Amino acid sequence: MTFEELQTYPPLTETTFFILLSLAASEKHGYAIAKDVESLSNGRVALSTSTLYTALKRLLEDGWIARAGEDPEPDESGRPRKTYILTELGRRILEAETVRLQSLVAIARTRCTGDQI
Amino acid sequence: MKRILGFIMRVYGMMVRLFPSEFQEEFGDEIQGVFATMIKAAAGRSKPALAVVCLQELRDFPVFLIRTHLEKGHMKKFFRSQPVAFAWRGALVFSLGLVLLNILSYFSSSWFITSSNGVVYRVVSRFWLEEHWTLAGIGVASVIGGLLFALFFSERTQFGWYALVGILGWFVTHATFYALSQSFEFDFLHNQPIGILIDAMLALEGALLSVMFFVAKSGRRKFVWPLAAGAILYPLASYFLPQSLLYSYRSQPLLKIHPSWFFIAMIILVVVLMAGVVWVAIKSGGKAPWMVVVGAAGYVFVFRLCDAIITRLHLIILSPTKYQGLTVIDVVNTGIQPLLTGILFGVILGLLLGWERRDAQKTGA
Numbered sequence: 001m002t003f004e005e006l007q008t009y010p011p012l013t014e015t016t017f018f019i020l021l022s023l024a025a026s027e028k029h030g031y032a033i034a035k036d037v038e039s040l041s042n043g044r045v046a047l048s049t050s051t052l053y054t055a056l057k058r059l060l061e062d063g064w065i066a067r068a069g070e071d072p073e074p075d076e077s078g079r080p081r082k083t084y085i086l087t088e089l090g091r092r093i094l095e096a097e098t099v100r101l102q103s104l105v106a107i108a109r110t111r112c113t114g115d116q117i
Numbered sequence: 118m119k120r121i122l123g124f125i126m127r128v129y130g131m132m133v134r135l136f137p138s139e140f141q142e143e144f145g146d147e148i149q150g151v152f153a154t155m156i157k158a159a160a161g162r163s164k165p166a167l168a169v170v171c172l173q174e175l176r177d178f179p180v181f182l183i184r185t186h187l188e189k190g191h192m193k194k195f196f197r198s199q200p201v202a203f204a205w206r207g208a209l210v211f212s213l214g215l216v217l218l219n220i221l222s223y224f225s226s227s228w229f230i231t232s233s234n235g236v237v238y239r240v241v242s243r244f245w246l247e248e249h250w251t252l253a254g255i256g257v258a259s260v261i262g263g264l265l266f267a268l269f270f271s272e273r274t275q276f277g278w279y280a281l282v283g284i285l286g287w288f289v290t291h292a293t294f295y296a297l298s299q300s301f302e303f304d305f306l307h308n309q310p311i312g313i314l315i316d317a318m319l320a321l322e323g324a325l326l327s328v329m330f331f332v333a334k335s336g337r338r339k340f341v342w343p344l345a346a347g348a349i350l351y352p353l354a355s356y357f358l359p360q361s362l363l364y365s366y367r368s369q370p371l372l373k374i375h376p377s378w379f380f381i382a383m384i385i386l387v388v389v390l391m392a393g394v395v396w397v398a399i400k401s402g403g404k405a406p407w408m409v410v411v412g413a414a415g416y417v418f419v420f421r422l423c424d425a426i427i428t429r430l431h432l433i434i435l436s437p438t439k440y441q442g443l444t445v446i447d448v449v450n451t452g453i454q455p456l457l458t459g460i461l462f463g464v465i466l467g468l469l470l471g472w473e474r475r476d477a478q479k480t481g482a
Binding site: 057 | 147
């Protein structure tokens with residue numbers, strides 16, 4: 001898929017963007033993603049399990065993320081925690097979205113402050 | 118705090134079971150694990166933090182649930198799933214039954230007074246349950262309610278059996294409650310400690326119905342008989358017990374029951390019958406004891422909630438306009454209140470029984 005084709009994707013929701021961004025650094029389990037998203041957004045985006053797993057399910061189906069395996073540290077009930085990883089497609093979509101956001105910011109800055117791109 | 122967290126997790130576990138089975142297999146354990154970690158972390162911070170996490174979950178959950186079911190056409194399956202199917206059937210049966218009971222009771226009292234030159238009324242008036250005694254209306258509604266119960270919950274070959282359970286399990290007990298509450302001035306019945314008696318009677322009604330409901334669906338027929346005996350004993354003892362207590366005290370029968378005697382006798386009766394219901398539930402095993410708790414507490418809560426809602430409605434209904442002798446308030450009391458009560462209680466019981474059945478199927482019971 002070319003970069004131009006990637007840019008035809010509709011803009012990502014904030015939740016999706018933050019989840020992809022979280023997984024861009026390393027593979028994570030569900031709770032770690034939720035905490036990382038909260039941290040990345042300075043506490044503004046607090047994901048409920050419902051919102052988190054709606055997004056994870058869709059991202060898995062679309063092939064933007066994949067299951068990576070199990071975290072060696074179990075969860076509260078002693079069950080192994082499944083981890084997720086960003087796929088190549090997911091990474092490229094995240095990059096395309098970042099470029100789109102950058103261009104938006106640049107346009108806004110030009111209009112608001114008169115700066116040149 | 119540990120018990121609160123345990124309770125929240127149990128409720129959340131039940132919520133997760135509303136998802137399609139494939140989704141539960143793929144994500145069920147994982148979601149519960151994440152949620153457990155979230156609430157434990159929040160509880161470590163403060164109680165308000167825990168409340169925020171739970172409220173956030175409640176806010177997002179319905180949308181998530183519907184979306185999951187809508188994907189790949191799961192919605193049809195969802196509505197056909199055992200708990201949901203039982204919930205809507207329960208809502209339909211109990212709301213229709215209650216509305217019918219109230220309407221027939223309402224209109225039959227005037228029929229009693231005018232029929233056969235008032236002969237029926239005069240006969241009935243000899244009992245201490247004299248005013249607004251609406252036996253025929255309640256009887257007809259009980260039978261129809263029982264048939265509705267059988268129609269919605271039984272297999273075809275067991276229709277008669279279920280009808281019997283439906284009539285005895287609840288409509289008789291409700292009729293008893295209704296008749297008693299109509300036999301005295303309503304203000305008196307709402308005074309303390311009689312208010313406690315009303316709640317106790319409601320709790321008994323809810324518990325008895327729940328357990329009847331459970332034993333009928335789980336096929337544990339032998340447990341129906343003691344419950345049926347209790348249901349028959351209830352109206353009879355409601356009539357004789359206060360009088361016999363008073364008779365042994367004063368050695369003479371009184372036509373009018375004094376409120377305090379009535380209260381003592383009825384509390385004794387309700388406690389004894391409730392103990393019987395609890396005993397049967399424990400013997401029945403499974404989730405029957407839970408059915409007693411949810412049925413008893415749920416019915417009192419639903420009844421009081423609907424009562425509060427209707428009271429608020431009365432406050433905003435300013436015009437007591439009459440249409441064919443009926444005011445808007447009559448319609449609200451006779452129709453809307455029982456409708457609301459029946460829907461809510463039916464949903465609670467249906468969901469609980471639906472889950473019970475699913476457990477039984479899973480364990481091969």
